[in-house]
Amino acid sequence: MILLTGLKSADRFVTLQAGLRIPAHAGRVLSLVEEAAESSKLWCVAAAAMAVGVLAYVQRCVRMNVQSK
Structure with missing residues (x-):
């Protein structure tokens, strides 16, 4: 449970x-690319990356x- 909270x-x-x-402007372009790629294998590769x-x-x-402590 602590791990999930930390990941979130x-x-x-x-x-x-x-x-x-x-x-x-880059955010808008990335949003368009995301929408275009959602149904393709590219989306899976992008999510993995x-x-x-x-x-x-x-x-x-x-x-x-850890180093600062």
Whole structure:
């Protein structure tokens, strides 16, 4: 249960940080690409790539927190 809560918290944090860094026009383009790719195999590949990126980001954040203590 604690793991799921931690994952949810990390997901929210990453989503908020990504939203702050992406310019508005790029967000619109990415949204259109997402809609076009939803029903294709490209969507599965993109989701897997995003999951790998999120996992790497969370691991880096955990390492930074451990080193700072």
